[in-house]
Amino acid sequence: MKRRDAFTLSAAMGMAAALPRFAIGQPASSRVLRFVPQSNLGSLDPIWTTANVTRNHAFMIYDTLYGLDEQFRPQPQMAEGHTVEDDGKLWTITLRSGLKFHDGEPVRALDCVASIDRWMKRSPSGQALAAALEEMTAADDRRIRFRLKRPFPRLVQSLAAATNPIAFIMPERVARTDPFKQITENIGSGPFRFKADEYNSGSRVVYERNPDYSPTPVAAKGLTAGPKQVFFDRVEWNIISDAATSAAALQSGEIDWFEQPPPEIQMLFARDRNISVTGMDPLPMPALMRLNHLHPPFNNKKLRQALLPAINQGDFMASVVGDNPDHFVTNVGVFTPGTPLASQAGLEPLMGERSIDRAKALMKEAGYTDQPMRLIGPTDILAPAAITQVGADLCRRLGFNMDLVITDWGTVVQRRASREPLEKGGWSAFLTSFSSFDWVDPAAHAALRANGAGAWPGWPEVPRIEELRMQWFDAPDLASQKAIAEQIQRVAIEEVLFIPVGAYRSITALRSNLRDRVPGFAIFWNMRRV
Numbered sequence: 175m176k177r178r179d180a181f182t183l184s185a186a187m188g189m190a191a192a193l194p195r196f197a198i199g200q201p202a203s204s205r206v207l208r209f210v211p212q213s214n215l216g217s218l219d220p221i222w223t224t225a226n227v228t229r230n231h232a233f234m235i236y237d238t239l240y241g242l243d244e245q246f247r248p249q250p251q252m253a254e255g256h257t258v259e260d261d262g263k264l265w266t267i268t269l270r271s272g273l274k275f276h277d278g279e280p281v282r283a284l285d286c287v288a289s290i291d292r293w294m295k296r297s298p299s300g301q302a303l304a305a306a307l308e309e310m311t312a313a314d315d316r317r318i319r320f321r322l323k324r325p326f327p328r329l330v331q332s333l334a335a336a337t338n339p340i341a342f343i344m345p346e347r348v349a350r351t352d353p354f355k356q357i358t359e360n361i362g363s364g365p366f367r368f369k370a371d372e373y374n375s376g377s378r379v380v381y382e383r384n385p386d387y388s389p390t391p392v393a394a395k396g397l398t399a400g401p402k403q404v405f406f407d408r409v410e411w412n413i414i415s416d417a418a419t420s421a422a423a424l425q426s427g428e429i430d431w432f433e434q435p436p437p438e439i440q441m442l443f444a445r446d447r448n449i450s451v452t453g454m455d456p457l458p459m460p461a462l463m464r465l466n467h468l469h470p471p472f473n474n475k476k477l478r479q480a481l482l483p484a485i486n487q488g489d490f491m492a493s494v495v496g497d498n499p500d501h502f503v504t505n506v507g508v509f510t511p512g513t514p515l516a517s518q519a520g521l522e523p524l525m526g527e528r529s530i531d532r533a534k535a536l537m538k539e540a541g542y543t544d545q546p547m548r549l550i551g552p553t554d555i556l557a558p559a560a561i562t563q564v565g566a567d568l569c570r571r572l573g574f575n576m577d578l579v580i581t582d583w584g585t586v587v588q589r590r591a592s593r594e595p596l597e598k599g600g601w602s603a604f605l606t607s608f609s610s611f612d613w614v615d616p617a618a619h620a621a622l623r624a625n626g627a628g629a630w631p632g633w634p635e636v637p638r639i640e641e642l643r644m645q646w647f648d649a650p651d652l653a654s655q656k657a658i659a660e661q662i663q664r665v666a667i668e669e670v671l672f673i674p675v676g677a678y679r680s681i682t683a684l685r686s687n688l689r690d691r692v693p694g695f696a697i698f699w700n701m702r703r704v
Contacts, residue, residue: 204703205407207688208429210420211696213555214413215379216584218368219356221296224338224620224630225587226609227555230696233398234381234409235276236342236362239267239286239318240334244396246611248334251390251399252281252343252363254316262325269316274386275345276367283312288349290318290333293341295353299332299618300341301628302647328617328647336398336611336694337618363387365402365699366409375584379411381698397611397692402699409698415554415582424449424683430703431684433696434556437496443683450686456693457610458503458511458677461490461561462621465603465670467634469595471545472602478670480536482523484568487676493560494607495678502678508622508663510613511677515656520664524674530571537572544575547602550590552583557607561675565605590631604631605675609695615655616643616662621672636669 211230217223220232240248256267273281287310294300294307306326313319320329333341344362351357360368366381373379389401412429414420421439423429425446433454435443443449463485465472472478491502505525509515518525549569551562562580569576579601581589586604594600608621616622622643626635642662649655666672684691691701 205405207406207409207431207698207701207703209409209411209431209696209698210414210423210429210433211379211411212434213552213583214376214415215411216375216582216587217356218360220342221292221339221353222356223587223591225583226338226695227583228587229336229338229340231368231379232340232342232362233364234366234698235360235364235368236344237364237402238334238341238343238398239269240330241390241394241399242334242336242397242611243394243399246397246614247399248330249390249394249396249399250392251334252286256330262327263322265320265322265329266313267318267320267330269318270388270390271316273363273388275363276361276384276386277345278386279345280315281343281363282315282346283318284315285346285349286318286343287312288346289343290341292344292349292351292353293339297332297335297339297341297618298616298620298623299328299335299337300339301623301625302326302617302644303329303332305644326647332617334398335618336609337614338612338620365389365404375413376582377413379413381409381411383407397694398697404699405702406698424685427685430688431682431696433682435681435683436556437494440681440683448686449683450688451681451683452691453693454680454682454695455610457513459557459607459610459680460506460510460613460677461494461557461605461607461675463561463565463603463605463673463675464590464621464630464632465672466601466632468593469600469602471542471547474540474542475669476540477537477542479523479668480533480540480542481572481673482533482667482670483529483536484533484572485524485673485675486528487524487674490561490564490605491676491678493564494557495681502676504676506674506677508613508619508666508671508674509615509659510610513610513614514652515615515659517656517660517663519660520667523667533572542574544573546575546577546596548577548579548596548600549603550579550581550586550601551604552586553580555583557678557680558583558586558605561605561607565603565675569603593633607678610677611694616646616659622662622666624666624669624671632672634669634671636665636671638665639669639671 239253241251254268254270294304309321365387369380383404394400487504495501503511620630623629624634624636624639646658
């Protein structure tokens, strides 16, 4: 199957030229940055959802105790440092002095304890920390104390992880919110303040520079580490679902940054010296099809397995970035290609000749007899929208009795959290993509959790995966970690925790007068206009 072009290059150019000048009401100051995000910001709670747009929002307004440098090593952010005693079973993290929330209140150890406690209930790496934790307390206003049942060497690495959900620090009153309910107040201590009075879901999100922000003195740099310096007084996210409209706005200079232009628009921008087209993430971004293990039809393991011979990762990836094989990776497993744990162990069902007929035969053997299934997906976010259409076409060709529900991304994020059966509005499958660092290892890989009700939407329950995961945490060296990761991948593919559908190289576009963008995702500190 060839990729489905939304429109050809010539059509895109014609649409951009024909559109009226796109005007966004805004100050004319050069210290305002205007941005079109990948999708609408439907949820403001980075613990409740793993949506990347919410993660990007959260990094604007919250800070973390530790950040990751360009080598993915943890570096102090809000923390001054830490000590480890009692053979690795007593950790004490000390906060830097003078940290303040946006409402003027000081950041206290109690705020951190409440925030970490909420994060641990939803984060894969946080859940592993919780299993090793005997007690977490505030020793005083600046010291957080972790008393462990057994050593947990990755404690700081877990707190530094940029993988959703992230250990953002919130005021205690906010962090006491049930982690399975969304917060109603967005106050952090990060480099920007959220302008709740200007927030309009589906239209605009506004942030202002936090004049009281205290950058870390640690001279690290990279993904989320080092001093977060802000060179814009105001950042406006303008929600524009039409790519041609966003393209026209970027060309005219009425926006500064278009997060996810489709391939045809990238080709258009390549001819404009005022626009820089560059990689968003240094590593490829993996994607998956997630099946609901709770309800028919995919609570049937054999039916999940029946899909594998029909999966052509190249078809899925070409729908996102075009037919050029340099722009995507196939034969992808459950870890990010190009990282130490990536391998092809157990990937035989996803490799070699692809066959719809073979998949149909396996579906029949699994007992599929036209039971309904529901595929949900978005219209307004590039990669998930494109791969959902490929998935829908595949399900039709396989003969599924499919109900295709296409809405905006915010609605998909809300709906996929439902554990209800189909007759009560539930779902059977969805497709989405992740940042490269989300799949680097089992520690924070949300889609690799197999702990039933505690898992990411889809809720697989596979005790063997959980056993291997805990063994990985205790592995003494990289060779041992690789061996365990291969076992994890074999079991994950056998049980079909999810179906990897490839990885692609994400491209972003911004005005050429912007400099020093931090690569990885939509990061707004350190960027400046020249």
